[in-house]
Amino acid sequence: MPTQLLQQHFGFSEFRPGQQPVVEALLNGNSVAAIFPTGSGKSLCYQLPAIALPNLTLVISPLLALMQDQLAFLKSKGIAAASIDSSQSFEQSQAVMQQVRQGEIKILMISVERLKNERFRRFISQISISLLVVDEAHCISEWGHNFRPDYLKLPHYRRWLKIPQVLLLTATATPQVIDDMAAKFDLQRDKVITTGFYRPNLDLNVVAIDEQQRLTYLSQYLSQYPNQPSIVYVTQQNSADDVAQFLQSQGINASAYHAGMDHDRRQALQTQFMANQVDVMVATIAFGMGVDKANIRHVVHYDLPKSIENYSQEIGRAGRDGEPSNCLLLANTANRSVLENFVYGDTPELGSIRAVLQEIAEAGPEWQLLALPLSNQTNIRPLPLKTLLVYLEMAGILEPSYSFFADVRFKMKGEIEPMLAQFEGERRQFLEAVMQHSPKARTWHQPDFDGLFQAYGAQRSRAMAALEYLEQKQWLELQSKQMTEVYKVRLPLPDLEQLAQQLLEQFQSKEASEVARIDNMLSLLQEPHCLSHALAGYFGDTQVPKRCGHCSACRGQAAALPDTSTASVPDANQLGQWLSPLQEAIEKQYQMPLSETLAARFLIGLPSPWLTKVKARQMAGFGALASVPYGQLIRSLTT
Structure with a gap:
């Protein structure tokens, strides 16, 4: 069958x-x-x-x-x-x-x-x-x-x-x-x-190369293969633009693609690539997940991938038709700090975790959460905030109860009386109660669910179901927004300071594992025997030849990556010039001193809700030390 x-x-x-x-x-x-x-x-x-x-x-x-x-x-x-x-x-x-x-x-x-x-x-x-x-x-x-x-x-x-x-x-x-x-x-x-991770049609080539030589090498490499569909992966949006412009200046049919472009532009570029109208797409990882193009002949990593998993996924877009295809990685450790710094941007500060726990403690047995305002209030980015809530669920502190739209309103498409006339008995009485407890402001009615419950004993869920039914029947237009999540809070709460420390340690443990991924990847790229065998082994696949014969290691060209000297931290005077406007803005907006963590994220160029609110991107120091490792910068700021 x-x-x-x-x-x-x-x-x-x-x-x-x-x-x-x-x-x-x-x-x-x-x-x-x-x-x-x-x-x-x-x-x-x-x-x-x-x-x-x-x-x-x-x-x-x-x-x-x-x-x-x-x-x-x-x-x-x-x-x-x-x-x-x-x-x-x-x-x-x-x-x-x-x-x-x-x-x-x-x-x-x-x-x-x-x-x-x-x-x-x-x-x-x-x-x-x-x-x-x-x-x-x-x-x-x-x-x-x-x-x-x-x-x-x-x-x-x-x-x-x-x-x-x-x-x-x-x-x-x-x-x-x-x-x-x-x-x-x-x-x-x-x-x-x-089924295993070995792809016999992919040639894996890792080339150790100085950061300044990559553009020339890439251009010469792609020029050997005109009109062949290729993806060049970069880490940052501005790199995508710069690399694509250089390749265009060398007569290569290339375009940039990244999340900073509007949706229509990205869609048009993807369509052109699928139709062979663009040969080379220079892209961040925003490109690729939805691309099922069978004849991609080259995947080039201009920057280091984020992890072995990302590398495997990205090279997997080459040669889906089974024909020989090339995967080139231009390797150096110059952007290692950039990769690591992205990891540190997702760990909330201890004070931010305390602020969330205080909100929960003050809520009592039921906590209603509007995620975006809480993110802005506590300076925790939305994704780490979700992770924090999941940690609290796993610890038994919170239990998801239900969610609802805080802002519900409807607009009638006709008169109310003819609509009510379509119903009889208790259903009509209920709808009359809904209308009575939905005051109108100009065009839109705003249901008062609490008032409806007190007067009629009807739950919010029944009222929403009724409004949705009336909308299906074209009697009204219903709008809803501001998702509110409701949690049951397990009382009594444990010691909040101790809990905040435990949660911070969970984030730091995750942080350490993400940094270890980068170390694992650097080790793989310098594999001395066979890249294909080492890559498959990472995913637990042992049914692979020990020597594939189609990788740089098998050809005796294993990469050796010397540690690139990292940028140094400027003197206190320069740091003060960059940080003073930020400190003034944070104190004015939030009545809080500027923490070393927030200062480091500002200098590295990692966004956060508070930095967005004070328009930190427009300040001279934002991202000025993007190539400095986060740990090194924090040590400089705390001494």
Whole structure:
């Protein structure tokens, strides 16, 4: 049956390695994890079973670009698939929901954040779901290279929605991460299917080169291969612009691509690259996750990748058609400090952690959280704030209760009385009560849910369900914003100072593991025997030749990277000139002294809510010491 479905719906005569056992396990009612290299067909592992399974397949995907590419492929095969995402209008998302209710959609793709949405959760809880698919499943593990706190809630959502089966997909999971993923989803270890990480068609070449010589080397290298699709990865946005401009000046058909560009510009560039109108894309890691181009012949790392996992994922975009392809890494340790400094930017200060704990202590048994105001108030960036809340959940201090929109309003599309006339008995009485407790200001009505409960005894959830029903019937337009998350607080709280110290140590431990990733990567790049064998071994794949014969180490050209001398910290006078305007702004805005940590982040160029608020980017010292290691700078500021 699987092979028949494969031929009928996808036009393929046979499965790729690993796909068939995954598909058969799912069709036999089992949960499974598929650990396949980038570009080896992980998506088919859910796309094919979704056709045969009786109910909806719900796919959690981390990137909009990934969703859009996969949807385009499914639609080209005549498979009913859709997404609900931030790029859609209200009417578009409502139309998708209606199709799902009517059973017209087999595959629905969403981000994990969508499950925090009060209205979406009410909708999806009424839908029968056969399979939960977690793409980039390594994000659930703190030991993974792209830990996303919201992924930790997926096992809870699965139980709540009573989804019988789960499929975990990833290309970059070490044995430790695989064990962690399997444990969180109660997955038997024999239901983890790994195909190996060895790509015999990829030539891995690491060249030790001085930072100043990279542009010339890159230009000469790419000039040897005109009109061949290539990606050049850089760390920072301004590097993407500078490198692309230089290559253009050398007659190479190159463009820059990074998150600083607007969405339409990025979309146009991606389309041009896919259509072979741009040969070389010089990009940050914002480019690639949604790119499924089979004939990329060259992936060049102009800067060091963030980790072995990132390196593996990025070179995996080369040669997906199985043809020989080249992966070149221009290696030196000049931007090591930049990579390390990004890591330190995600650790909150002790005072910031204390401020969050104080908020919780003052809330009592129930804490209502608006994430963005709390981020701005405590100077913790949104992602580390999510991580902090997850740590508190794991410690049993907080328990997620529910979430709702703090700001709900509606606008009538007709008169209220004719609408009420459509209902009888208690339903009409209830709707009359909703309208009575929704005062109108010019055009918009603002429901008073507390007043409605006191007067009528109706819960907020019933009122929201009624308003959503009226919107479906085109009686009104409903708007909701300001997501508020409600937590139960376990009382009594432990000693807050001790707890703050423990939480800081958790962040510092994570920080140390991220820095160790950079060390691991530098060791791999200097592998003396075989790069392919060492890379596969990092991911626990032992079924690899000891000598691949197609890497720089096998050719006797193993890279040796001398430690690059780091920039020195200027004298106290220069530091004072840079920091004085910032200190004045922080004291004026927050009535707080400037901490050494915030000063270091300013000088290194790491953004934070407080730095954004005081417009630190416009000050002369912002990012002035980007090449200085964070630890060295902190020591200078504290002595």
